[in-house]
Amino acid sequence: MKKLLALVLALTMVLSLAACGSKPATETPEGSKPAEGGAAPANFKVAIITGTVSQGEEEFRAAEQMKAAYPEMVVTATYPDNFAKEQETTISNVLNLVSDESVKALVFLQAVPGASAAIAKAKELKPDLLVIAGVTGEDPAVISPAADMVLNADELGMGKSIMEQAKALGAKTFVHYSFPRHMSVALLSGRRDLLKKTAEELGIQFVEATAPDPLGDSGVPGAQQFILEDVPKMIEKYGKETAFFATNCAMQEPLIKTILAGGAIFPQQCCPSPYHGYPGALGIAIPDDKAGDVDFILQETTKKITEKGNPGRMSTWTVPINMLFVKAGVEYAKQYLEGTITEKADMEAMKKICSDLAGGPVTMTKLTENGVDYNNFFTLLGSYYTYGEAK
Template structure:
């Protein structure tokens, strides 16, 4: 990469989410770092120590990973494949839930629960944990309480899935709601455009993030706008949803001006949005589930098939194309794919827990697992706290990675070092 990546750090900012309880920041903040000699930031020691043939008991259990299809969530699937490549198809089983999972709810549940039929199955990871995952985990635990159930990017209410999942890891929609707008302001944007649809807006994480973004825009004297685009899982499908974005970007550019930053909540919308903004002007800070592979290859007509998993190569290739297209300083991402990191990292954490090498709810151990598949990345994380009650959940973790702006002085925006004001954690 063009700027040295900082060490892999996960900071537990519990105080930021305990305002409702009146807890002092100094009493609750915990810093997590890889400091031991066998927990290096680049994950090389972890990889060597976790060789399939050399791990005791490795052949005695299986891990299943369920993701969406390539068309809906390619990075999630690539991360699952990376974990399978590392440990072998004899130990790792992959599955895909339907694209139209809300209509095919029973099929989604059956696919997830079906993995528990394997008598050697010891952990099941679902990323993204779409509708039906809660019921699936409930059924699995009724039949097989020995199986660990991990949810990556849960769609269903935390109150529900948190009761049946052993671990839930979502992107930090609270901190990022503030930090994405903060970054847009730092880059000189005067307005912020949020693109979504009713199904996504019905989710707590999305609806709370919208209100946080609105409040942040007020703080930074920016205008906030919302646009509705078609839901890709409806009858229009992915092609129809993408066509809508393609047709409207030029109109939005005229309506909101060249200093507007855009954010969409759906992966399928990302590619046509990036492509349109490259042509007509505007800013794109990062995707809902950020990755240099999210939207950029298609928007810039890049063939990155030979660079699978090589994120140094990927981000440099994408950056060269962004600059060549005139997007320098206007487009950003995370240096490592979020979906990729969650699929592989959660599976790695599950494996470590099963082997007795990690604690289930340790953020430090979760950091080590993510480090095996995102070497050198800087992360920030916190336990989820319910806004009204101030109750903190041990098994629900929110995380985010530093924002990388292509060809911007400094490249990294230092978002993981920015303290989010406490009032944002109580916005509903």
């Protein structure tokens, strides 16, 4: 069981990536600004590879922001939307990035299936290349030896915290939406099992619901339409004290819309962040002078949810974790290449960078799998912000 709990860490977020379409602000979130570094050194560059806007807008925008912050230091590229079937393209794109002899570090987020193969090819070209992989889609035993550092949300912690938050928000029933492709992965089904176990311990009824796969015949529109139609049925069947969770990013906006309309409970998104799902679902426009202002987006979201009569029943993490990992990866690489940080996988140094970017302390731990310590695999757990409650 211990192995299974630890393994849940690796895939949950990235496999929810398929057809991810969150809508973050397009500027650096307050409390998540790049460190003041002046002009970038001329002797190195840091490369970032992310998904496209349609697959992972948060990390894509974070890469843009780091490019704007360090225009002479940062170079960027994306991997294909259908990354599962186009791993050779991912490898090619990575090699194109690192073929620039001035590139000394690579930040890979989300580290989709095939990332380890791409990293291996990059390391063949540049053995000393610093590689930081975030939100990984491969098992720890695969990605950890390939990358110098791996960053992931603490899915083990979330296995309890999501359900505990649902309980705190008044849930009596918990509906878990996923699909066979996700649940065929032991890591994702393992987290599902943890959620179910915690639900039983807390006296919450656990309901496993199967949704269409966004990579299937009906695509993203079909998966989203299913959520729009099925959530009201679930609320009618189980009541408003029902909490919902879905493993896919593209499902978050319709999920938030229908939960709010039905007065149900939403503890967090698959990728917890103030920018994931909520602005798009609630029609929140972010003016230029408020772009990247986390307090603004939290207040506006709270206002919308309160106006709709559902305060205190929907929440998220205060830290946009995918954006945080991109920015932290770049800042770590910069400090390492400048000589401020002397180790390729210094957890305390990374924790400090994450805390500084997040504007407050974060919890960071090393992954242990079945008695095996992964000294370069660090997991992060954020805190909840409940809309309609004071901070």
